[in-house]
Amino acid sequence: MASLRLEPPPPPPPSYHFLTASTSSSATQLHPRRRLPTYNLSLQVQKFPTNSRYVLCSSSSTSINAPSDGVEPQSSPPDEPTIPPEEGSKDSRKVVRVAWEKLVRWSRSWRSKAKTDILERTKKVVVLGGGSFGTAMAAHVAERKAQLEVNMLVRDPQVCRSINDKHCNCKYFANHQLPENVIATTDAKAALLDADFCFHAVPVQFSSAFLEEVAASVDPGLPFISLSKGLELNTLRMMSQIIPKALKNPRQPFIVLSGPSFALELMNKLPTAMVVASKDKKMANAVQQLLASKTMRISTSSDVTGVEIAGALKNVLAIAAGIVEGLNLGNNSMAALVAQGCSEIRWLATKMGAKSTTLTGLSGSGDIMLTCFVNLSRNRTVGVRLGSGENLDDILSSMNQVAEGVSTAGAVITLAQKYKVKMPVLTAVARIIDNELTPTKAVYELMSLPQVEEV
Template identity: 85%
Template sequence: MASHVAGRKEQMEVNMLVRDPHICQSINQNHCNRKYFPDHRLPDNVVATMDAKTAFTGADFCLHAVPVQFSGSFLEGVADYVEPGLPFISLSKGLELNTLRMMSQIIPQTLKNSRQPYVALSGPSFALELMNKLPTAMVVASKDKKLAKAVQQLLASRNLRISTTSDVTGVEIAGALKNVLAIAAGIVEGLDLGNNSMAALVAQGCSEIRWLSTKMGAKSTTISGLSGTGDIMLTCFVSLSRNRTVGVRLGSGETLDDILSSMNQVAEGVSTAGAVIALAQKYNVKMPVLTAVARIIDNELTPQKAVLELMNLPQVEEV
């Protein structure tokens, strides 16, 4: 996203706050993030820093891309440098374990500012394809329509369409749970269960996400839009998806520990799955596919037994 924004306007100064000194040096000296995008040159107006004060001073927007489970501790560390009017554009998808908080709750609560401007950015978008300037469409969600329009203008380009919505809950819940569904889709692939079961499982998962999100106050139209069905299709069916890859490897018989130790990026669905059972209970929603993923991750269920359980569920009227 830093590359995308910087590429739109040469005069725009884009500071990337990073943790790794080698990545920081690589970006500043070679205009390249050698860890994640070694074949892509970053615009000259992208500058990396490891100093939070430098990154935040004078900023007009903050693109927050820290994984959900680490966002609270990260924000605590930079809170002193965050202006109360600085808009946060969250790219992080998931639910915080134990608290079940969404990013729209984590950011203002951790910064101790209930009025911190907030926007959720979501939709079917692999970073690699955005870096390659392939056509992409996403959605920004904010309760503040004026802010949503401003972020739309900041991000929209010839290769990136940006829609707006006020349904923050729908966008965030769909963005979190689609990662769990992608693990389920990967398990089906890893077990080699075929296309029929894949289509049935993803359709059921979409319904479960809709049932829960609407109980939480979301609009059903959001779940059928870019941040819902659009993101679900991309994450469940394309091999670039980290969460789908975790599922494929689980279905193929690998252990979760071995899978996670071999990955250099976070698969948010693994952590978010732990929140699904609690949410299903809290809102009294039956979510057999997504809760099965949580039980597999917790070693309560094998992928093979999960399939048997799902196939033996009561056959009921479609809702």
């Protein structure tokens, strides 16, 4: 009769002993005073730092647990955990290198399969509006293909001559050279004739009147890519509603382009990422092909409402962020205000049918961060000057560009009432703009709101 003698554990710390048996016999629970049946066992002892415990394990992962006082038997423990490589070690660097190489291979494979037929087939693009962003987009598209004709429809004859004679927009980018295939005109019919795509860069509040004037020259199948952000006063309409209404064509193809993008940085060819949204997936993919380049990433979306409403409301929030800066309220206040503003935008947008994921993407959080925190933002600049004590009329008269948030603020509050959403921060901005509340008083009232659960 063979017996199994178990060695007692070493002095503290206590150890956990595993005895591995190379046998196919069924497991038998051990007891300190119970004799074992006869087996030919090959035993291997492994120690683990835990309470003193004896466990007999077969090579087929069958285990025998010897419980200590009052403790129920346990199943066999898992295999020893794999210890990750130490940071900075050769193994960790290899993991990082392999992951990066996989990403690069995937990127190359994707680029090799990416379609370029849209760009190859496109012969003419028209940009409506000669402002900073319209000019930057015209330059970007023109550089995609030298044979592409890019027409800019502008109102100012001086800007028109500057673009055609000096290849620069003397009003906004006097020091930036435009590609030679960018041509300016004041003739709507000539600009729109045979165009394959149309970029709409006219400010929202002037869009209806402008489009009604040129409607007769617009082909009913011409895709309109909206660069304008905001809500139309009184009607509360977004560009997806304004364009087909003004053109008297409910089927006019519509795409919205949005995301964190300053015109100056586009002109400087700095890396930029944006999103195109359309209910027509093929149309969104076509615009993606037209615009995507080494310096511009273009994502696609079907959430037109989410992209548009985020683009409109972030301008109002940027004014609030500027006011905090102008009042020197500090970084804590800035972070709290922008976070609250993001929540308010999400509440309203989702009530209007937007996807919450859109609001955390490029056209949502991305655009909000850029507009609220960077000095190049027109709307933030308005807020800073309001917080510093300047009069709104003086601020607007001194600017050569439109700050859409000023006009949009009142429309946002009307929308909030329509959808029964409370928006304290954006409402405060609207009251400041209407001269019904001073920035300092607005801060006091916001801080005095009831303490509620975060949602």
